[in-house]
Amino acid sequence: MTPVKRGTRPPAQRRRARGPASVGPSSPRVLIIGSEAVPFAKTGGLADVLGALPVALARLGWSVDLALPRYRGVTAGPPVDRFPISIGGYTREVGFHETPLGASARAVLVDCPDLFDRDSLYGVDNTDYPDNPRRFAMLVRAALEFAARHGARPSVVHAHDWQGGLAPVYLKTLYASHPVLGGTPAVFTIHNLAYQGLFEPDWLPRLDLPWDLFAIERLEYWGRISFLKGGINEAEVITTVSRQYARDIQTPEFGFGFDGILRRRAADLVGVLNGIDENKWNPSTDQFLPAAFGPDDLSGKEAAKREVLSRYGLPAGETTMKRPLIGMISRMVDQKGFDLIASLVDDLVALDATWIVLGTGEPRYQNLWTMLAARHPDRVGARIGFDEGLAHVIEAGADMFLMPSRFEPCGLNQMYSLRYGTVPIVHAVGGLADTVQDATPRHAKSTGFVFREYTGSALLAALQRALRLFQDRRRWRTLQMAGMRQDNSWDRSAREYVKIYERALSHAQSRG
Ligand code: ADP
Ligand code: GLC
Numbered sequence: 030m031t032p033v034k035r036g037t038r039p040p041a042q043r044r045r046a047r048g049p050a051s052v053g054p055s056s057p058r059v060l061i062i063g064s065e066a067v068p069f070a071k072t073g074g075l076a077d078v079l080g081a082l083p084v085a086l087a088r089l090g091w092s093v094d095l096a097l098p099r100y101r102g103v104t105a106g107p108p109v110d111r112f113p114i115s116i117g118g119y120t121r122e123v124g125f126h127e128t129p130l131g132a133s134a135r136a137v138l139v140d141c142p143d144l145f146d147r148d149s150l151y152g153v154d155n156t157d158y159p160d161n162p163r164r165f166a167m168l169v170r171a172a173l174e175f176a177a178r179h180g181a182r183p184s185v186v187h188a189h190d191w192q193g194g195l196a197p198v199y200l201k202t203l204y205a206s207h208p209v210l211g212g213t214p215a216v217f218t219i220h221n222l223a224y225q226g227l228f229e230p231d232w233l234p235r236l237d238l239p240w241d242l243f244a245i246e247r248l249e250y251w252g253r254i255s256f257l258k259g260g261i262n263e264a265e266v267i268t269t270v271s272r273q274y275a276r277d278i279q280t281p282e283f284g285f286g287f288d289g290i291l292r293r294r295a296a297d298l299v300g301v302l303n304g305i306d307e308n309k310w311n312p313s314t315d316q317f318l319p320a321a322f323g324p325d326d327l328s329g330k331e332a333a334k335r336e337v338l339s340r341y342g343l344p345a346g347e348t349t350m351k352r353p354l355i356g357m358i359s360r361m362v363d364q365k366g367f368d369l370i371a372s373l374v375d376d377l378v379a380l381d382a383t384w385i386v387l388g389t390g391e392p393r394y395q396n397l398w399t400m401l402a403a404r405h406p407d408r409v410g411a412r413i414g415f416d417e418g419l420a421h422v423i424e425a426g427a428d429m430f431l432m433p434s435r436f437e438p439c440g441l442n443q444m445y446s447l448r449y450g451t452v453p454i455v456h457a458v459g460g461l462a463d464t465v466q467d468a469t470p471r472h473a474k475s476t477g478f479v480f481r482e483y484t485g486s487a488l489l490a491a492l493q494r495a496l497r498l499f500q501d502r503r504r505w506r507t508l509q510m511a512g513m514r515q516d517n518s519w520d521r522s523a524r525e526y527v528k529i530y531e532r533a534l535s536h537a538q539s540r541g
Contacts, residue, residue: 165191274458359387452476453465
């Protein structure tokens with residue numbers, strides 16, 4: 030399946046409905062709705078989050094249903110139900126497959142082949158599927174209908190990104206007086222404000238939604254409707270994936286036109302830093318690595334460096350092994366700083382470093398890196414594609430990890446890097462600013478290199494600082510150790526989500 034990144038994307042509504050399901054000490058239940066999750070389908074960090082969060086919540090005693098589409102190639106889980114769902118006159122028999130994720134967590138895969146059995150998740154050749162509104166409305170409707178039919182009445186619904194944006198909207202409209210779902214509060218998480226789910230307004234009736242949603246304080250956005258805006262305006266609580274990003278998106282610079290909408294809901298907007306799956310991303314047990322390693326013995330890291338160099342066809346002799354290896358694993362888009370890099374390529378390849386890049390994205394950036402690798406076969410390795418195993422070996426084998434994102438809601442790779450003793454070099458935005466501490470001599474807990482201005486010269490200066498410090502083995506090792514010991518576990522973040530779910534419930538109860 031070609032990974033194509035997910036496509037386009039006032040006060041909570043007052044309504045009268047029966048009271049929300051109560052969270053008894055024994056049975057709180059959350060219905061999580063999202064468009065991708067490891068191990069079923071992945072194009073980016075959302076999948077990592079939705080793969081790990083349900084299990085972490087289950088560890089805290091919650092029952093978790095994770096609803097996502099059964100895309101082409103997803104085979105997990107036996108069928109457990111099948112019934113027709115109709116959206117604006119479009120009726121399909123929808124199947125449901127269930128597979129356990131942990132003690133009290135399960136995935137519910139929504140099977141509607143006409144909508145989900147396609148080459149890609151969101152679109153092909155950088156063009157979104159034109160029926161994406163219907164596809165993701167179906168995901169939401171199917172998730173809600175399944176929960177209602179199976180008596181799995183959620184205490185709270187937790188929807189993600191524009192693809193889940195209609196969940197709070199349907200709960201406040203179509204399902205407001207539903208005998209099972211009426212009054213259920215919603216939490217909406219923004220993973221990336223750049224994807225707003227923007228569509229023509231005539232989709233409203235085709236999705237069984239009333240025209241009064243076409244209003245500025247609801248879904249209307251410059252003459253169109255936005256699923257993301259719907260999620261923001263109709264949910265009880267809105268979260269995003271780092272504290273700094275929660276601040277960033279309330280400014281015109283990072284708000285993508287949504288800063289006013291978010292400022293209006295500032296009282297209910299919370300930043301919760303993502304965790305990382307510490308079982309999957311653990312250098313002492315990682316099956317993808319040639320040798321295990323950990324903070325007390327880094328020798329396996331050298332084996333990974335040799336391995337990654339040879340996989341890229343780069344020389345792995347003594348000189349290259351000593352030379353710092355800078356890695357990047359990324360969607361190749363402007364968000365990730367590829368424009369900045371492009372403006373600087375001659376300076377970058379002139380540095381005393383070896384480069385390895387893994388990614389897919391805009392053709393101009395793919396071509397640039399392919400061209401650089403052809404021109405500097407001893408210094409630059411580029412792999413265009415999506416390769417989970419190789420990503421692990423790069424995280425382990427690189428000495429430094431570059432993430433010069435223009436904006437970054439959270440970012441996971443810098444946290445994986447920290448865990449693997451690979452020192453991150455990052456732009457001071459969003460989750461990057463929250464997770465990487467700049468290596469200034471005064472900071473005892475430094476973990477990487479942070480630059481503030483989004484300019485080529487600031488990036489270059491950070492790289493040069495990193496390359497200089499790399500020569501000081503003792504200080505470098507101190508940096509690595511501080512990063513490897515940093516706690517980025519999901520348990521901490523899951524506890525914060527539980528508090529947010531409780532807050533959403535009390536919001537709904539006080540209104541109900
Ligand atoms: P985003 O979701 O914005 O792309 P994140 O840093 O949150 O950024 O997450 C990206 C995830 O996708 C990470 O797990 C990263 O390792 C993975 N990833 C990105 N590109 C590739 C690729 N080409 N091959 C393998 N994994 C990739
Ligand atoms: C988005 C963001 C990324 C974040 C991920 C998971 O894709 O771009 O920064 O880590 O979602 O929340």
